[in-house]
Amino acid sequence: MHLIELALYRAISKYPKTPLVIAYSGGVDSQVLLHALAKLTQAKQFPNHLTVCHVNHGLSENAAIWQAFAAQECQKLNLTFAVCKVNVQIQAQQSLEALARDARYKALQSIYKEQSLIITGHHRDDQAETFLLALKRGAGLKGLSAMAAEIKQGKDMLMRPLLNISRAEIINYAQQQQLDWVEDESNTDTRFDRNFIRQKIMPLLSERWPSITQTINRSSSHCLEGQLLLNELAEQDLAICQLSSQCLSVSELSKLSSARFNNLLRYFLAQHNYLMPSTEQLAQVHQQLFASKDKNPAVKVANNYLRRYKDSLYLTADYIDVSEWQTDIDCFDKKNITNAEVIELPDGLGKLHFSSDKSIDVSNTVQRVVSPTKAQKVRLRFCHSNPTCLPDYRHKSRSVKKILQELNIPPWQRKRIPFLYYDDVLVAAIGYFICQEFLPKAALPQKKELNLKITWRT
Numbered sequence: 001m002h003l004i005e006l007a008l009y010r011a012i013s014k015y016p017k018t019p020l021v022i023a024y025s026g027g028v029d030s031q032v033l034l035h036a037l038a039k040l041t042q043a044k045q046f047p048n049h050l051t052v053c054h055v056n057h058g059l060s061e062n063a064a065i066w067q068a069f070a071a072q073e074c075q076k077l078n079l080t081f082a083v084c085k086v087n088v089q090i091q092a093q094q095s096l097e098a099l100a101r102d103a104r105y106k107a108l109q110s111i112y113k114e115q116s117l118i119i120t121g122h123h124r125d126d127q128a129e130t131f132l133l134a135l136k137r138g139a140g141l142k143g144l145s146a147m148a149a150e151i152k153q154g155k156d157m158l159m160r161p162l163l164n165i166s167r168a169e170i171i172n173y174a175q176q177q178q179l180d181w182v183e184d185e186s187n188t189d190t191r192f193d194r195n196f197i198r199q200k201i202m203p204l205l206s207e208r209w210p211s212i213t214q215t216i217n218r219s220s221s222h223c224l225e226g227q228l229l230l231n232e233l234a235e236q237d238l239a240i241c242q243l244s245s246q247c248l249s250v251s252e253l254s255k256l257s258s259a260r261f262n263n264l265l266r267y268f269l270a271q272h273n274y275l276m277p278s279t280e281q282l283a284q285v286h287q288q289l290f291a292s293k294d295k296n297p298a299v300k301v302a303n304n305y306l307r308r309y310k311d312s313l314y315l316t317a318d319y320i321d322v323s324e325w326q327t328d329i330d331c332f333d334k335k336n337i338t339n340a341e342v343i344e345l346p347d348g349l350g351k352l353h354f355s356s357d358k359s360i361d362v363s364n365t366v367q368r369v370v371s372p373t374k375a376q377k378v379r380l381r382f383c384h385s386n387p388t389c390l391p392d393y394r395h396k397s398r399s400v401k402k403i404l405q406e407l408n409i410p411p412w413q414r415k416r417i418p419f420l421y422y423d424d425v426l427v428a429a430i431g432y433f434i435c436q437e438f439l440p441k442a443a444l445p446q447k448k449e450l451n452l453k454i455t456w457r458t
Contacts, residue, residue: 020119022034033119304317389403
């Protein structure tokens with residue numbers, strides 16, 4: 001068995017029941033991957049169902065030709081073939097390479113609903129280039145670990161079984177098997193950082209030090225080992241500091257050294273698949289964490305926020321301002337209160353379902369209030385004028401601001417509570433309390449009146 005085929009066999013045989021997705025562009029690396037896997041399949045070396053996926057980015061005028069070539073090759077080998085067309089939109093502060101890569105992996109993950117093994121043809125030279133790219137960015141151990149041979153990606157396992165195989169060995173295999181392949185003209189465009197490293201830097205390094213790719217890969221492996229140790233430490237610290245899936249204890253965080261604090265936060269964010277913060281952002285979080293107790297500091301990290309409230313550090317989305325949002329609710333048809341009215345709340349806050357009901361019990365997800373009169377205007381909004389009210393659970397009235405504080409609702413969540421009004425009178429803070437004068441009244445069974453049932457579905 002050839003060295004390349006052996007590497008594939010050893011990697012895939014660990015997952016005998018998991019379907020395979022071959023990332024196939026038609027270039028020499030993926031062409032060798034395709035034919036070696038086809039050869040193993042024909043020899044019945046593994047039983048996995050196999051699908052070849054060609055991602056058409058539409059970025060080259062030759063994209064249709066490459067797609068046709070990929071389809072033809074799969075037809076020759078009698079392999080299941082799938083095409084995924086993606087539309088890569090250029091974004092500020094995002095490289096075209098990174099955007100195309102992300103689109104490609106999403107497409108590959110869409111092939112199977114169940115878990116699959118996504119196999120790519122990345123090799124030792126690719127790994128060396130990735131290391132140098134990370135070095136150029138000033139990456140830490142995680143970045144310098146370059147590409148993992150196996151890594152969980154959503155529901156799937158991304159596998160790169162050829163990372164110990166050189167580009168020269170791949171080309172040699174292709175020539176031995178008399179394979180044809182396509183050449184992406186963008187591979188010679190040195191405006192792209194990877195191509196610059198491949199075309200200009202690596203030849204110079206290899207000329208001076210012929211074994212440079214092996215030594216770079218060895219350094220990458222050492223970095224990976226170091227990162228695994230940091231992950232183990234972060235897991236231990238997280239077990240002590242974590243209050244919930246998106247909340248950490250400030251008092252426990254304060255016991256950590258600066259290095260362990262940074263390591264834990266990076267690990268915590270990685271667990272949620274969020275972008276990594278910069279060193280400056282982490283320093284800002286550490287500084288803001290110990291601001292005076294009457295403050296509620298927030299630091300933006302990538303597309304999210306780390307917010308402190310009392311002794312907790314919360315990881316939240318970058319919420320939009322919903323204070324100006326409001327809507328009127330038509331609770332009546334021609335004869336009576338309607339059976340259903342659905343209001344979609346802004347910024348992913350879910351939906352509120354309003355319907356008629358004769359029950360008087362209240363739960364966390366369902367609230368019931370006395371129905372409005374036909375003369376009253378029913379309105380939902382997120383702002384209030386801090387009126388004094390008497391919630392269902394209290395014996396004395398208090399201002400809304402004080403009530404929300406005593407309920408220990410973080411400040412940013414207080415701005416995202418839908419308030420129900422009849423005319424300009426507060427009826428309920430939906431999900432939290434009902435003003436007592438609007439609680440359904442118990443009555444004789446034959447005299448029960450319709451109430452307004454509110455269900456919040458997020």
